[in-house]
Amino acid sequence: MGVHLHIRNLPDDLHESLRQRAAIRGQSLSRCVVEILEDHCNEPTANEWLDGLSCLTPVALDFPAAFAVEEARNADEGDLLYGLDLWHPGWC
Numbered sequence: 001m002g003v004h005l006h007i008r009n010l011p012d013d014l015h016e017s018l019r020q021r022a023a024i025r026g027q028s029l030s031r032c033v034v035e036i037l038e039d040h041c042n043e044p045t046a047n048e049w050l051d052g053l054s055c056l057t058p059v060a061l062d063f064p065a066a067f068a069v070e071e072a073r074n075a076d077e078g079d080l081l082y083g084l085d086l087w088h089p090g091w092c
Helices: 012-025 029-042 046-053 065-074 077-083
Strands: none
Touching: 012 029
16 A cells, blocks of 8 residues: 655745646546656666766777767767767668
8 A cells, every 4th residue: 555645835926837737647646656766766876877987888989078069069960970980770
């Protein structure tokens, strides 16, 4: 059996936003809030995410990383995947 949770001092605008999201989803407010909380709790915390970075293999670049970030921001997805050698002809 689930636990009942009562939230005090919920701002009116937040309540209205949640109510509208629930209506769009065709859910009760309670079910919608539970799903939002589940989604949030399934995401890693900032510390968990940072700890996960230590598991990644470093990549040696022949150019500054800032250039790669700028190129990625400016590229469309197909160009980005092609540049990373991840592109497949049937994808884009």
